[in-house]
Amino acid sequence: MLMRTDPFRDIDRMFEQLAGTSGRPAVMHIDAERDGDWFNVYFDLPGVDPDSIELTVERNVLSVKAQRQRFQRDGVETVISERPMGVFTRQLFLGDTLNTDDLQASYDNGVLTLRIPVSEKAKPRKISIGGGGSNPKQIRG
Structure with missing residues (x-):
């Protein structure tokens, strides 16, 4: 008996693993950038009801659901039913250099935008150096 195989089956299977299926939603894709004293994160959430979005921060772990x-x-x-449905989750580990108490969130055109200010202790600062003499100055950072 001759069995025929679909030459695109493996490609379809790899695509489902990357993009998800209705039974197993895809990954929530993000972009992140530092813009001066702000850290911006953009989550692609097309077709999501804004009321279904949950944001939590606990011990510098940001969770989005x-x-x-x-x-x-x-x-x-x-x-045809190819668009992933269900619950999407993503966790980001934020450094101590971000002030999560002042995190700002907005949702527009399918994109969840988070703006997190950089904490004061992480901002660059100038250190003055005293001239040579009998009383050396201590440098603090």
């Missing part, structure tokens, strides 16, 4: 649901309508037959 969001849910996207498929709404079924009477008399409508689903023909």
